[in-house]
Amino acid sequence: MSQQLPYGSWPSPLTARWASASSLRLDGAAFVGDEIWWGESLPDEAGRVAVMRRAIDGSVEAVLPAPWNARSRVHEYGGGAWTASDDGVLFFVDKSDQRIRRLRPGGEPEALTPEDGGTHYGGLRWQRGTLLAVRERERPGATPERHIVRIDGASSGAASDPVAAVSELAGGSDFVAQPALSPDGSHLAWVAWDHPDMPWDRTRIRVVDLDAPHVVRDVTSGTTAALQPEWSADGDLVLLDEPTGRWNLYRVDPASSVEPVAMSPADADTGGGLWVLGTRWYAPLDDGRVIAVRTHGSDQLVIIDREGGAIPLPFAATARLQIDDVRGDRALVSGTMPGATGLWVVDLDSGEAIAVRGGTPDVDEAWIPHARQVTTDGPHGPVHAFAYPPTNPGVSAPTDELPPYLVWVHGGPTSHVGGTADSKAAYFTSRGIGVLDVNYGGSTGYGRSYRERLKGQWGIVDVDDVAAAARGLAADGLADPGRLAIEGGSAGGWTVLAALVGTDVFGAGISRYGVGDARALAAETHDFEARYLDGLIGPLPEAEETYIERSPLSRPERFRVPLLLLQGDEDAVVPPAQAEAIRDALVAQDVPHAYVLYEGEGHGFRRTETIVHALESELAFLGQVFGFATPDVAPVELA
Template identity: 65%
Template sequence: MTSELPYGSWPSLITAEAASAASPRIDGARFVGEDVWWGEPVPAEAGRVAVRRRGDGGDVEDVLPAPWNARSTVHEYGGGAWTADEAGTLFFVEKTDQRVYSVVDGTVRPLTPVAGHARHGGLEWRDGVLLAVREEHDPGLAVPRRAIVRIPVDGSAADDDAAIVVLVRGSDFVAQPALSPDGTHLAWVAWNHPNMPWERAEVRVGRIEGGTVGEWTAPVTGDRSVLQPRWLDEQTLLYLDDASGRWNLMRWRLGDEAPRASFAPADADTGGGLWVLGLSWYTIADDHVVAVRTDGADHVVTVDPATGATTTLPVPAVSGVVIEDARGARALVSGAVPGGGTGVWSVDASDGTVVAVRESSPPWGEEWTPRATAVTVDGPSGPVHAFAYPPTNPDVTAADGERPPYVVFVHGGPTSHVGPVASSRAAYLTSRGIGVLDVNYGGSTGYGRAYRERLRGQWGVVDVADVVAAARGLIDGGLADPDRVAIAGGSAGGWTVLGALVTGDVFSAGISRYGVGDARALAEDTHDFEARYLDGLIGPLPEAEQLYIQRSPLTHAERFSAPLLLLQGSEDAVVPPAQSEAIRDALSARGVPHAYVLYEGEGHGFRRAETIVHALESEYAFLGAVFGFDTPGVAPIELQR
């Protein structure tokens, strides 16, 4: 029998501790001998990334034990921090020193020297060769220098930096190296400032002569995003190209003219924002391609390269899908499922069989997990896509006629995407009677290039208008209490939170995690990977300086009136604490209710269990204080003025 309580004050078995440990994301997966290995963060161990496998008895065991932490900081966001060979040798980047190590039978030894200026990521093992992206932060360089390198696996470079072979450099950024099966050619992705890889990037192909790449060519060039080269055979290269408006699979033979059309065209994206190294949207499994296609939600398909024939596979993941590895006709796929769990599945491209390798579900029952409803509303720039999650609790209901409070989630990036899966953060709130609306505002991936480019030159305008339109859609549909709608976002999402609070009155409260308040300061202070990102989002400096000033929420500090919670990591190199602290000071000067929490040792994104727990409880307590409901089991928060 259910009880009746006001929205927001519902007792819930989904504690912040349970939410922090639920369904960890998968950080790479590989076939190794007869096993499958995968990486996953461990919040209870300071967020380190462990590499794991399933032992003979079925229990999960660590291949990379504590305190080792497989985490790259190339581009600050890292990625591709581990790989393995067929015999069971693990290669990984240790977070603390960014050296590459190998692990054989539990013995860890360095493969690269002690060099505080060098970082590694995007590890790629193919046919006895270990490739990596190397990023050098030499004090004598104005900006980091990057290259694709070959690292000897015999340990000969552990004390000799000269033993690391630089295969190619010459562009501001490199990623996704692919060695041809006969070892004669290298393909890779390259791009230069001021572009981001989803704006303009090219695949380059060069012959390896004397151990390095000399001359190279690009199958296609121009205003397109070309990603993830993979060799079908010694002469044939597959890659992704969004010239049609969608990232689709392309095929090119050495020496041929550029292809004019995809061999498997689709009104969906096989590709996305290359924020981290090691991402893979397809792989080659014998005579088939296994790929993810995204149009709001993800689905996995097999494609026959000869005919283009496509078959959808029954992989349960619908969000964050990565095509990790292949062996023979089998491919490894990771992602998140509608119930909030994550997993790794082995799919057989020859017959469509899908076998779960590792699945995790939240520790609470499915009756506690909200299911996504796809929502589309009209915005000033066109349709706006979102996923709605209503209050969900099997034991409690609200009085007839009461409308629930809602929190509008704004993802970071801004060139990113959320799929139809309730995060543990969302379930924590919905189980307490607070609805969540997750918005893919204009500029998000997953809906084609035209949708992405709505934000070009319009950051702080289109994103703000879209989240406002999404919130008004909830209110106009009678789904949310118009006086109790909050907005929450992190990083670029925090910018949109702050922008929405100073340009309108639809939101009664805001939560900003390491949000951007001053675009001009961000352009000066942020790291090299995003140093020119704002050229496309707002405009180049100094020509567009007045736009930077006009768009920045801090410029309009006198318009802040809604209560605001600010959460920040002390070691954030992407959005430094000065941004949140400037907002805090502006709120204090105006007497606006607020709270500021600085988490020591955290960077851009919270990883430690204790931080995640405190942040969740702080957000819930903040909403209770602002919207006037009790927060059972969570202490009140003190708001400053």
């Protein structure tokens, strides 16, 4: 028989350390010979990204040992920091100096690129015996220069002249990504875009004949956000494009003038925000089929046959799915299922999935909340969200009490959340605190028109949408309207702060490295996002007044409810000065708050001790503000 206790104070075995350990941060995977390799951020090693391997006998060991750290700084968000040849040679970018190194079996890492502190590599890809990469070079007084490059001699002996070992294959744009070599190695395809666009605004898929490098052809219109060029076994180019308003698969003969043809039209997205180099939403198979991720709210794994039919695979994971690699009738797929993140080998004929890393909740499923898809009418149109109710098999709540809810606002703002409760959600719901995860206007996963709802309206549409979703939950009698809190990181932190000064919906806020001053962000941020705000707010200097009006720090007198600020001291995307300015405004307004600055952390927390402390601080903060006991965590000192 369950005991009856107030919401928020339910005892739970799901600790913050459990939540940290269950929240795997995987960074790519590949079939290498008879083994499976993957990248993994290790919180117990300060977030170092190691490359691991699982042998055919099931044993697991590190390919890339400490202190090496496979992290790229291209675009600041990195990605694609390692790849491998079929014979077990690892190529990786080390965080410390951003050089590409080669690690042969039984050997030591050896540098393939020159020592140059202003040069970064990422998006590594081993194809047709060739090592491809995106190179980013900083230039004094100018924007960085980026190229698709080939590392010559990567598979042979040590490079005697590293400078000569790097050949430029493609450039001419502010940004380049996702290089792909044709089956015969004669043609290169890639994604290109220029300021002020972001890769979800307008891009081009470009193709060059490597024997005639001055002849470059665009195979997409340049008016849409085309993504991820790949080559089929018969030499056609496959890509993602959205002329209909949905990212779908297209096929084209790059040597012809014929427009790309849709392979399997759907009212769902195969594609998303290209924040991280190496992201892949599909993969062509040798037999002409394609395995792809389709998103409309939640993710679904599908096989697209040669006739354009889409066959769903019975796959448990429905969020953050990525196709990491394919070989024959098997695929490596990473993603999140209820209570666990994992990497699986998926049989493409039977649909059977075998976990390689993670992929299985290490607690009874009774502790994991089931998502309820919620759509609310907002002032700008429908607002999509997922609700996770308080869930604890040993406790029930008083019948006259409604639960507190924590409203999550994802970053980006061009990101997306799927309907799968991760370990952090379970940490709160098991204690009697509901979670509402909102895909506000601007999110991917619902088509271009939903994504572009935020154009010029950042700080308005996002705020209105999360407020509408929270009010809707309370109006349905599912949440206590007096105990609604809001939490978000980065762009989500902006929405937290803007909602606190612009609405009276929330009784508390938690901002992780959030933006408080849009004008300062535009002046200080890195090149990848240097013109992002042109589309979200407006171009400068014409929109100067709008930047000031929208910024939460322009309305400090509107801060009235308690606020928890969490920040990394090495954050290059949203510098600590933003959080410190918010803290100073809260002090001036005598608003209860706490500011925690984590040493050695950047944009997104990676260390176990940071993740645990931040999560426990959030719980303690909510208990102190909303009046429920949290005996298993230390209190937060509110100034």
